[in-house]
Amino acid sequence: MRGAGRGRSAGTGALCVLAASVLWGTTGTAATFAPDVGPLAIGAVAMGLGGLLQALAAARRTVRAAPRLRAHRGTVLLGAVSVAVYPLAFYSSMRLAGVAVGTVVSIGTAPLASAVIERVVDRRRLTRRWTLAACLGLLGTALLCVAEAAHASGGAGGRSVAGTLVGTGLGLVAAATYALYSWAAHRLITGGIPSRAAMGAVFGLGGLLLLPVLVATGAPLLDSWSGAAVGAYMALVPMFAGYVLFGWGLAHVPASTATTLSLLEPAVAAVLAVLVVGERLPVAGWTGIVLVVMCLAVLTVPTRAGAVVREEVTRPGDVPARAPTTGS
Numbered sequence: 001m002r003g004a005g006r007g008r009s010a011g012t013g014a015l016c017v018l019a020a021s022v023l024w025g026t027t028g029t030a031a032t033f034a035p036d037v038g039p040l041a042i043g044a045v046a047m048g049l050g051g052l053l054q055a056l057a058a059a060r061r062t063v064r065a066a067p068r069l070r071a072h073r074g075t076v077l078l079g080a081v082s083v084a085v086y087p088l089a090f091y092s093s094m095r096l097a098g099v100a101v102g103t104v105v106s107i108g109t110a111p112l113a114s115a116v117i118e119r120v121v122d123r124r125r126l127t128r129r130w131t132l133a134a135c136l137g138l139l140g141t142a143l144l145c146v147a148e149a150a151h152a153s154g155g156a157g158g159r160s161v162a163g164t165l166v167g168t169g170l171g172l173v174a175a176a177t178y179a180l181y182s183w184a185a186h187r188l189i190t191g192g193i194p195s196r197a198a199m200g201a202v203f204g205l206g207g208l209l210l211l212p213v214l215v216a217t218g219a220p221l222l223d224s225w226s227g228a229a230v231g232a233y234m235a236l237v238p239m240f241a242g243y244v245l246f247g248w249g250l251a252h253v254p255a256s257t258a259t260t261l262s263l264l265e266p267a268v269a270a271v272l273a274v275l276v277v278g279e280r281l282p283v284a285g286w287t288g289i290v291l292v293v294m295c296l297a298v299l300t301v302p303t304r305a306g307a308v309v310r311e312e313v314t315r316p317g318d319v320p321a322r323a324p325t326t327g328s
Contacts, residue, residue, distance in 0.1 A: 013252025016245045017261040018296070023242040025268025027234060028094050028103050029276050034221070034230040039095040041217040043087030045231040047203075048210030050239025051083060055204025057244075058196040062204070065197040072188055076201050079184030082177040083206025088213065089174040097167025098279065101144075103269035104288075105171030106178065107262055108141025113179035114256040121183075130257060133298040137263040140291030144270055147285035179259055181206070185247065186255040199247035260295065267292045 031042050055062065062069070069076055094102030111134050118124040126134075181202060188198035221231045249258055267289045273279040 009252045013249040014257070014261055015249075017249035017253065017258045018264055020242040020245040020249065021262045021264040022268055023238040023245075024107075024262070025103070025265040026272060027238050028269045029272040030230055030233055030238075031091060031094065032277050034224075034227045036223065037220045037227050037230070038217055039091035040088055040213055041221055042230070042234065043089075043091040044210045044214035045218055045221060046091075046234035046239045047083060047087040048207045048214050049231075049235035050243065051203035051205075051207025051210070053235065053240045054196075054243060055200045055207065057240075058200030058204075061194050061197040062200045065193050065201075068191070068193050069188070069197070069201050072191060072193070075184045075187050076205065079181040079188075079202035080205035080209060082181035082184065083203055084209035086174050086177040086181065087210070089170045089177065093167045093170040093174055095167070097164045097171065098273070101164060102167055102171055104141045104144045104266040105168050106174035107259075107265045108138060108144075109172060109175040110178045110182075111137065111256060111260040111263070113176050114183060114259040117179055117183045118254065118256050124254065124256070126256065129298060130260065133295045134260055136291050136298065137260055137295035140288040140295060141263065141266055143284045143288030143291065144266060144281075147282045147288065179255070182246075182250065182255040182259055186250045186258070189247070189251050195247040195251040196244070199243060203243060263292050264296055 027046065031037075031039075034042065090102065090106050093106055096102070097105070115126055115130075115134070119126070185195075185198050185202055188202070189195050218231075221227045246258070249261075253261070270281060270285060270289060274281050
């Protein structure tokens with residue numbers, strides 16, 4: 001019964017992360033409706049205000065958890081700095097390399113970064129199921145990236161190869177910081193801190209760090225109704241609501257699994273870029289989306305025992321009978 005309960009819990013966590021990923025997948029397309037607003041301003045208003053809203057919503061829980069948060073202040077600070085850097089790199093990547101490439105690189109390589117962090121710091125052995133899913137997801141994201149880079153090299157969309165390469169590099173920075181704040185939040189949550197308090201502390205402090213960037217670059221957001229609407233949407237829907245869902249998910253699945261599940265985001269972003277923005281996606285790109293969907297299926301389809309994402313999550317009070325194995 002305990003194993004079945006963990007399976008249902010992991011399944012709920014996976015669904016929360018997938019729902020958050022769908023919301024995040026809309027951000028690149030939404031940003032295109034404010035072309036006069038720079039990527040730094042978009043990133044600062046989205047994650048900055050979204051983070052502060054999380055902090056306000058979780059204020060009571062955060063105050064009650066303050067002693068435990070202070071005991072883990074290094075992890076909180078690492079997560080907050082990563083939260084501040086991530087959107088600046090992410091939206092700059094999309095502006096330079098395109099919505100599809102920026103999202104694919106930023107999110108697509110995050111599972112590898114998460115796996116390295118968990119392997120080195122937490123000594124977690126990744127399962128065969130996760131490895132298969134990650135391989136499918138990374139191959140899919142690579143195909144998406146290659147397809148868009150080839151499109152850019154033909155001069156489409158007014159992007160240069162150099163811009164695409166710089167954007168790809170910033171996407172890798174975004175991936176690393178995404179993995180770091182996901183790991184930090186998961187570490188706090190599994191250390192006994194309620195998910196809302198952990199996310200409120202990490203994202204609230206990250207939002208404070210982004211305020212100077214917003215003050216310096218955010219004037220264009222107020223120059224038009226479309227700019228203000230985009231800023232409000234980004235802060236309220238994908239960043240506030242999305243990261244509340246993500247925090248719930250991190251309470252039930254490891255950070256490596258959460259970042260792998262969030263590979264749904266680049267697929268959603270690529271489809272929206274084609275349908276709404278008018279970007280073109282070659283056959284290789286659509287093949288990449290199919291592989292990403294297969295990756296998600298491997299991670300979320302229940303096993304014969306009825307569990308979803310069967311990876312051990314150590315919680316306070318749990319005494320594992322043995323170290324996690326590489327089996328599925």
